[in-house]
Amino acid sequence: MARGSAGESVLHRHLRVLESFDAWHPFLTLSEIADAAGIPRSSAHRLIGELEREGLLERLPDRTYRLGVRLWEFASRTPGAVGLREIARPWLGAVHERVRQHTQLGVLSGRDVLFIDRMSTRDAVVNATLIGGRIPLHASSSGLVLLAHADESLAEDVVQAGMRAYTDRTIRTGTDLRAQLRRVREDGYAVTEGHIHPESRGIAVPITGPGGTVYAAIGVVVPNDGVSPHPYVELLRRAAAGIAHDLAVAYRPDVDERTHGIRPLVSGSRRSLEYLESLDADLHDATAPHGGARAAVL
Numbered sequence: 001m002a003r004g005s006a007g008e009s010v011l012h013r014h015l016r017v018l019e020s021f022d023a024w025h026p027f028l029t030l031s032e033i034a035d036a037a038g039i040p041r042s043s044a045h046r047l048i049g050e051l052e053r054e055g056l057l058e059r060l061p062d063r064t065y066r067l068g069v070r071l072w073e074f075a076s077r078t079p080g081a082v083g084l085r086e087i088a089r090p091w092l093g094a095v096h097e098r099v100r101q102h103t104q105l106g107v108l109s110g111r112d113v114l115f116i117d118r119m120s121t122r123d124a125v126v127n128a129t130l131i132g133g134r135i136p137l138h139a140s141s142s143g144l145v146l147l148a149h150a151d152e153s154l155a156e157d158v159v160q161a162g163m164r165a166y167t168d169r170t171i172r173t174g175t176d177l178r179a180q181l182r183r184v185r186e187d188g189y190a191v192t193e194g195h196i197h198p199e200s201r202g203i204a205v206p207i208t209g210p211g212g213t214v215y216a217a218i219g220v221v222v223p224n225d226g227v228s229p230h231p232y233v234e235l236l237r238r239a240a241a242g243i244a245h246d247l248a249v250a251y252r253p254d255v256d257e258r259t260h261g262i263r264p265l266v267s268g269s270r271r272s273l274e275y276l277e278s279l280d281a282d283l284h285d286a287t288a289p290h291g292g293a294r295a296a297v298l
Contacts, residue, residue, distance in 0.1 A: 141202030
């Protein structure tokens with residue numbers, strides 16, 4: 001892979017440009033992108049042009065840029081996020097109907113928890129998450145669940161990187177973090193009371209994936225009112241068990257060759273999915289090495 005003068009790969013430089021955008025800064029000028037990515041304007045101009053040509057960035061009439069729709073297209077193909085979201089959404093909805101605050105689904109992403117789905121009510125308590133947003137692992141109940149079941153080296157990495165304090169209740173030291181992670185493993189759930197906002201309490205449990213490892217976390221953010229968390233924990237555990245079961249069914253290797261395709265990962269009518277699969281089969285037949293269409297392309 002090609003690398004720049006500082007030893008940084010070209011791919012990484014492109015990623016730095018894409019990472020300049022977030023939920024609060026969806027539209028950026030060239031100068032703003034260059035500043036956020038920490039690269040010269042001339043380099044930013046070249047990288048932006050390449051990303052724009054591939055549909056990964058889009059230029060607007062006011063000369064600002066936004067992330068391209070093609071990124072959403074790529075993301076929609078990953079079972080690790082969108083497939084999980086499709087499978088978990090009915091269970092997430094069931095929890096939300098009972099809680100009527102915030103219910104969310106998170107996965108591990110570096111030193112953060114990445115929230116791939118969330119349901120909220122307008123008058124719910126303060127919550128710092130957005131769909132596609134991140135929160136450091138040490139500060140979130142979902143993050144603590146994921147960190148407790150990750151490789152031990154990740155916890156040390158979190159400590160070494162520094163732990164942001166949102167309130168005076170946020171975990172600040174490695175000793176406190178390790179003690180909290182032990183408790184999460186023993187209890188099977190995490191509770192963070194006022195760790196991100198004094199009025200809010202996070203409660204989360206793990207979701208086990210097909211391989212028996214922790215695949216994600218499902219949690220709620222509710223008022224920090226001192227009420228026992230156990231009713232919430234039991235509700236979340238039932239949902240997590242349902243999601244784990246549906247994941248296991250979706251990824252069973254002994255059903256048929258379609259098990260790892262679109263059918264188990266998306267919601268839709270049976271006839272619609274069968275029609276989509278027939279179109280896919282026709283396309284593969286038409287582009288097979290012995291087929292006329294494939295030969296014409298070649």
